[in-house]
Amino acid sequence: MAILEEISTYLQNGRTPKVKELVQQAIDEGIDPAKILNEGLLSGMDVVGEKFKNNEVFVPEVLIAARAMNAGVAILKPYLVSAGVESKGCAVIGTVKGDLHDIGKNLVKMMMEGKGLKVIDLGVDVSAEQFYNAAMENNANIVCCSALLTTTMSEMKNVVDYFTEKGQRDKVKIMVGGAPVTQNFCDSIGADCYTADAASAADAALAFCQA
Amino acid sequence: MTHRERAIMALTLQQPDYVPTFELEYQLADIVFGKDFLYEDQLKGLSPAETEKALKENAEYLIRVYSELEHSILPLHYLSEEHICQTARYINEMTNNGFLLTTHGDGTFAIPDGDGMLDFVYRIADEPDEVKAQARKMADAAIEHNKRMMDAGIESFILCSDYCFNAGPFLSPDMFAEFVQPYLYDIIAAIRADGGYAIKHTDGNIMPIIDQLVECNPHALHSLDPMAGVDIKEVKEKYGKKVALCGNVHCAYLQTGTDEQVLESCRYAMENAKPGGGYIFCTSNIPFRGMPVERYQMVLDYWRANRNY
Known part of the structure; x- marks a missing residue:
């Protein structure tokens, strides 16, 4: 058309x-x-x-x-x-506790919205508990953790561990990203997905929601 | 050869007695040397005599820290413009101009933070002439600031507006040419005209705009960020006759890598950038607060063992 x-x-x-x-x-x-x-x-x-x-x-x-x-x-x-059209999935996104950088996080959010996902933006300095609560309240498919600093990226492991402790780890996919984050780091903390850029993160998120 | 002479030789593409080192900022002073550097807030409420005493003590402490680290370029931060100038005079007097002093001197658009990013991007799209007028004002202010610093004996400037993410520049190369490059060029030209030295720093993958950065004629490019895939070997081969290089030692490895990764990054940077001069060995960012101090010590140990020409 x-x-x-x-x-x-x-x-x-x-x-x-x-x-x-x-x-x-x-x-x-x-x-x-x-x-x-x-x-x-x-x-x-x-x-x-x-x-x-x-x-x-x-x-x-x-x-x-x-x-x-x-x-x-x-x-x-x-x-x-x-018309009853629903979003293609829901992601909760934020920059991890102790980190106030939000450029990368905002780009990922925008790219995910561009894929038709509903994105709950928790902002910066977000604790593991806040990620968890928002994911449960919104029945989210995905939790996305961002960090710019090598000193704060370890907080991502706390997020993964918190979902595990609560017995909800298999209910959400946890994605990690940010300048110092690597695939090795993602694997080492037991997260589900690392992508190097915002557009790839949106692709991966959509794929999780459609799986 | 003094630290100052050594740094200037490297910045002017010559080969000194050994590869110098420095850092844009050293945030481990309190842990390694027992206290932090002086901050402007600490001078609030002090009498002129007390302020002078505090500034002199801070100058002595800066000299002690950077002498023990053997850094050739001594950065001055955390104080007002007036107090940075005063500190510079003290240090030059106490050391007989032994260090090349440096301070911030950029005045170009960096990657904007958070909410400011949308505003900036929309203004570029909707009112480009106003954005350029702002860029001109910022550059002119930086040029005036840098002149005042040089009058106080600060001879070099770290131009620290970050332009790039790991994946590439924030602005497209065309936008960079329109909204940043002409103003960066003017700032550097003014520093050179006054006999100073310009070190252009930016994090991230600079390769899509590196030609534009080199055209601005800085004495050195800093960071050469390996986390963003910048290969110092490639940069040395392509640009090493036009601009000195600083950095490339993988900063994230100092926090999260293995000892082997740290040493391999040191080796790669040193072996590929050292030959022929024009290289200052340093991390790709800074020794930041929270970094294990032994890791930065490892970088310095490698440098001491491998720095001689």
């Missing part, structure tokens, strides 16, 4: 006013809201995410595209709710 391709293209270029106009037009034309979401908005963010992974676009382009997506989703939301 041409209008959905147009939405996708304008979204990739970060053209918020045009995306809003086209989403409204698509609704007015009676196109299924889920189709507008998936084949217009999320499809556009998919392209942006792929280009980001390949270093063809950079963070600002991603954020500007995400702004356009969010503007489109805001128009679409009442129609999605009335």
Whole structure:
């Protein structure tokens, strides 16, 4: 459908006013809201995410595209709710206790929203207990822990251990990321997934939710 | 050869008697030497005489710490501009200009934090001319600041705006060329015009913008972050005749790696960057608070054993 391709293209270029106009037009034309979401908005963010992974676009382009997506989703939301369209999964995300850095965490959040996931953002300096409580309250599929500092990344193990102590470790997938984090570290603490960049994290999260 | 002379030789692509070392900041002083450096807050409420005494004692302590570490470049932080200048005068007088003093001197856009990131990115998209006007003001302020520092005897500047993540630059290379590079160029040109030395630091994978950084003509590039995949061998081969190199010793290994990984990272950096001069051996970030002190000692021990030309 041409209008959905147009939405996708304008979204990739970060053209918020045009995306809003086209989403409204698509609704007015009676196109299924889920189709507008998936084949217009999320499809556009998919392209942006792929280009980001390949270093063809950079963070600002991603954020500007995400702004356009969010503007489109805001128009679409009442129609999605009335049509009973649900998110593709739920992730709880935060920067671990003792660490106040949130750039990477915010990028991952934006990329996951671009995949159609509901993301509960707990902010920075988040304790293992806070991760756990939010995951239980929201019936989350995934918990995502971010850290920038080598001195705080060990807190990720506490998160993994806390879910184990509570007997809920098999209910959620725990993803870890951040500049000092590696696959070896992920394996050593018993987390489920490490990705090197935000776009790959979103891909992995979606795959967990669809498994 | 004094530490200052040794550092200047390395920064000007020459080969000194041995490879010098330094760190942008040394956060282990309280653990290793018994107390931290002086902070501006500690001077609040002191009389002028008490302030002068505290600054002199701090200068003596800085000299003691960096002499024992054998660092060639001595960084001045944590104090107001006025008190950094005063400290610089004391140190130069006490050591007969024995160290190359350094302090922060950048004035370009770094990766913005948290909420500021969205605002910055939207402004780049929606009002680029205003962003450029702000960049110009910031650069001009840095140039004026650096002149005042040089008048006080601080001859080198660490330009510490971070531009890159592990995966690559925050701004695309085109955006970097528009919103950062011209202003960085002007800051460095002003430092050089006044006879100073510019060390450009940024974390992360700089390779997509390294040509632009080198075009800005800093004396040295700092960090050369191995955690982000920057290969000092490649950088030395491609750019070693144009710019001196500092760093590349894997900082995360100092916290979480094995002794073997730390030593291998030291070896790789030293063996690939040392030949022909133009290299200052140091970590890819800083010896940060919380790092096991014996690990940084291991880095220094490696350096002492392998530094001579």
